[in-house]
Amino acid sequence: MPxxxxxxxxxxxxxxxTIFTKxxxxxxSARAVxxxxxxxxxxxxxxxxxxxxxxxxxxxxxxxVAPDAVPRIHDAGTSVIEVDAGGxxxxxxxxxxxxxxxxxxxxxxxxxxxIRDCLHFSALWHDVEALAQDGLAxxxxxxxxxxxxxxxxxxxxxxxxxxxxxxxRQGAQPYVFDFATSVVARGEIELHRRAGKxxxxxxxxxxxxRPTTDPEAALSGAMLPFGGHKGSAxxxxxxxLSGAMLxxxxxxxxxxxxxxxxxxxxxHGALVIALDPxxxxxxxxxxxxxxxxxxxxxxxxxxxxxxxxxxxAARAKAxxxxxTLSEAELAQLDRFETMGLAALxx
Amino acid sequence: MPxxxxxxxxxxxxxxxTIFTKxxxxxxSARAVxxxxxxxxxxxxxxxxxxxxxxxxxxxxxxxVAPDAVPRIHDAGTSVIEVDAGGxxxxxxxxxxxxxxxxxxxxxxxxxxxIRDCLHFSALWHDVEALAQDGLAxxxxxxxxxxxxxxxxxxxxxxxxxxxxxxxRQGAQPYVFDFATSVVARGEIELHRRAGKxxxxxxxxxxxxRPTTDPEAALSGAMLPFGGHKGSAxxxxxxxLSGAMLxxxxxxxxxxxxxxxxxxxxxHGALVIALDPxxxxxxxxxxxxxxxxxxxxxxxxxxxxxxxxxxxAARAKAxxxxxTLSEAELAQLDRFETMGLAALxx
Numbered sequence: 155m156p157x158x159x160x161x162x163x164x165x166x167x168x169x170x171x172t173i174f175t176k177x178x179x180x181x182x183s184a185r186a187v188x189x190x191x192x193x194x195x196x197x198x199x200x201x202x203x204x205x206x207x208x209x210x211x212x213x214x215x216x217x218x219v220a221p222d223a224v225p226r227i228h229d230a231g232t233s234v235i236e237v238d239a240g241g242x243x244x245x246x247x248x249x250x251x252x253x254x255x256x257x258x259x260x261x262x263x264x265x266x267x268x269i270r271d272c273l274h275f276s277a278l279w280h281d282v283e284a285l286a287q288d289g290l291a292x293x294x295x296x297x298x299x300x301x302x303x304x305x306x307x308x309x310x311x312x313x314x315x316x317x318x319x320x321x322x323r324q325g326a327q328p329y330v331f332d333f334a335t336s337v338v339a340r341g342e343i344e345l346h347r348r349a350g351k352x353x354x355x356x357x358x359x360x361x362x363x364r365p366t367t368d369p370e371a372a373l374s375g376a377m378l379p380f381g382g383h384k385g386s387a388x389x390x391x392x393x394x395l396s397g398a399m400l401x402x403x404x405x406x407x408x409x410x411x412x413x414x415x416x417x418x419x420x421x422h423g424a425l426v427i428a429l430d431p432x433x434x435x436x437x438x439x440x441x442x443x444x445x446x447x448x449x450x451x452x453x454x455x456x457x458x459x460x461x462x463x464x465x466x467a468a469r470a471k472a473x474x475x476x477x478t479l480s481e482a483e484l485a486q487l488d489r490f491e492t493m494g495l496a497a498l499x500x
Numbered sequence: 501m502p503x504x505x506x507x508x509x510x511x512x513x514x515x516x517x518t519i520f521t522k523x524x525x526x527x528x529s530a531r532a533v534x535x536x537x538x539x540x541x542x543x544x545x546x547x548x549x550x551x552x553x554x555x556x557x558x559x560x561x562x563x564x565v566a567p568d569a570v571p572r573i574h575d576a577g578t579s580v581i582e583v584d585a586g587g588x589x590x591x592x593x594x595x596x597x598x599x600x601x602x603x604x605x606x607x608x609x610x611x612x613x614x615i616r617d618c619l620h621f622s623a624l625w626h627d628v629e630a631l632a633q634d635g636l637a638x639x640x641x642x643x644x645x646x647x648x649x650x651x652x653x654x655x656x657x658x659x660x661x662x663x664x665x666x667x668x669r670q671g672a673q674p675y676v677f678d679f680a681t682s683v684v685a686r687g688e689i690e691l692h693r694r695a696g697k698x699x700x701x702x703x704x705x706x707x708x709x710r711p712t713t714d715p716e717a718a719l720s721g722a723m724l725p726f727g728g729h730k731g732s733a734x735x736x737x738x739x740x741l742s743g744a745m746l747x748x749x750x751x752x753x754x755x756x757x758x759x760x761x762x763x764x765x766x767x768h769g770a771l772v773i774a775l776d777p778x779x780x781x782x783x784x785x786x787x788x789x790x791x792x793x794x795x796x797x798x799x800x801x802x803x804x805x806x807x808x809x810x811x812x813a814a815r816a817k818a819x820x821x822x823x824t825l826s827e828a829e830l831a832q833l834d835r836f837e838t839m840g841l842a843a844l845x846x
Binding site for chain 1: 574578579580582607608609610611612614616637649650651652653654655657665667675677679681709726727728729730731732733734736737739740741743744745746747748750752773775777779780781782783784785786787788789791792794795796798799802803804805807
């Protein structure tokens with residue numbers, strides 16, 4: 155049942171921020187985490203919206219995230235910048251390093267940001283969108299929890315390993331994609347299980363590695379990568395570049411670190427690569443953003459949707475009309491706001 | 501009919517090199533182009549093997565490639581290095597810039613190579629494998645010819661836009677993938693047409709944008725990206741990063757430059773990003789290559805195939821036993837070797 159009065163994105167951000175501050179999260183981090191959660195809700199990205207508040211609180215309660223961690227930047231002056239999240243949330247670490255990453259990308263043409271040792275639960279589009287606002291193209295990726303079998307394999311090894319890309323546009327929202335390299339998110343299978351509905355073929359294998367349409371069997375088996383062996387290759391690349399290469403957890407280790415459970419949010423590193431189109435195009439004499447527009451306009455002219463279009467439409471609506479939460483969602487926010495971590499015990 | 505005597509990879513390289521030298525290609529470029537063609541044949545990658553010789557000669561005959569172009573490197577000392585192919589083949593340009601790219605990636609952690617204004621016909625695995633030999637991870641991508649509709653679209657706009665990744669391994673061939681972001685290569689549809697067989701659903705749309713299983717209708721329509729909207733997003737990223745961002749042709753312009761025909765090879769730019777795992781991992785205290793091995797070994801232990809495995813097996817066989825060409829293939833090499841470009845007129 156929807157509530158009578160919608161809430162503005164800023165008001166929602168303030169409420170979520172209060173919840174995290176009361177749970178012992180340092181103010182700058184509470185603000186950063188609340189910002190991505192409120193943005194998810196604003197963009198009608200429910201799976202990254204206030205639904206995530208409880209998960210974050212549970213990890214705090216379990217002692218698996220350092221709520222007071224202060225991100226520390228390590229800059230050797232090269233094109234690779236590092237930020238140690240110190241076991242804290244990834245978001246304040248990214249925010250702290252973003253200006254230096256943008257500066258270095260403009261100076262060098264290309265630069266990378268390594269985020270170390272962070273609790274990572276947020277969508278990657280938030281980061282690549284921020285860099286697009288800085289006029290930069292970017293790639294972002296991270297491992298997650300081992301829940302996906304490689305194509306041709308039979309057991310969880312890869313994570314849902316998101317892969318995101320952002321490209322700046324003039325006078326329009328940036329071109330942004332951000333997707334799991336599994337066929338679907340794990341939550342989709344869970345929804346089918348609750349509804350007692352079979353899952354489509356090609357989503358998962360059972361614990362013996364056989365194709366299955368039974369959501370129960372899929373959840374105790376493994377999900378499959380999107381796009382067959384090509385998607386599997388991209389997922390493996392994500393493990394190598396944002397796990398092995400950084401010397402941070404891969405998806406299998408992330409599960410082990412959390413004591414074998416995937417009910418808490420994963421801890422690992424992340425990789426962001428930023429590129430300055432103006433630097434890359436300079437010698438050509440062409441305007442890279444205008445060139446990009448020719449392509450993106452032509453895609454739209456075919457009636458094809460650009461990724462994130464629905465999200466941007468939801469955002470425009472939320473900014474104009476506010477966000478409508480259900481009574482249950484509002485009641486949960488109230489409970490967290492007044493009771494803090496104690497509300498988890500109910 | 502197979503020939504009685506197999507030919508060694510080196511002997512094949514020498515023959516192809518002679519063909520290009522006689523066709524007016526400068527010696528260094530003839531060697532570079534012959535090397536990738538002989539490597540394709542050696543790896544039983546027939547679509548990038550000696551089959552390509554005729555295509556290269558046709559572009560020379562059409563005056564759409566500069567056979568005597570000398571690659572010129574532009575280095576401003578940043579993490580982006582450029583090489584102007586000067587309208588020549590991409591391969592000598594990559595070879596010329598590779599040492600500087602590797603040096604810069606080691607010094608900066610990450611570096612990019614822009615290849616400008618080149619005729620590009622070769623598989624990308626050749627470049628990422630070379631960088632893996634240098635101990636570097638790398639990404640490589642380029643546009644091609646507009647022949648693929650965006651997901652949800654109806655007309656050719658994107659190219660088959662290959663995307664490749666390489667990762668060094670110790671005591672093993674590198675982890676390498678290199679694939680078209682279309683469901684299949686255009687040649688696959690052509691083979692179905694010649695055989696009078698329908699193509700599977702999901703490969704292509706007809707000229708009105710309707711799904712089709714008729715290869716003829718598909719060839720006059722558009723191919724589709726792999727993996728639905730996710731593959732389409734990656735293909736769009738390839739156009740933006742290796743077309744628009746470099747100020748070089750996108751796939752649509754590549755067709756226009758060749759006078760609207762796709763019977764010649766495409767001319768455009770290419771982007772290679774090189775990353776030094778040792779630099780990225782240094783502060784973690786972990787060995788990134790050893791970490792990568794844990795993942796790659798685990799994939800193999802599930803009975804799943806790594807990309808390029810078949811190619812490496814074919815290579816081992818060719819290096820041991822030589823390459824067996826058909827009589828027709830050998831006859832064509834003879835013809836090109838003795839008659840040069842005049843052989844095309846037959």
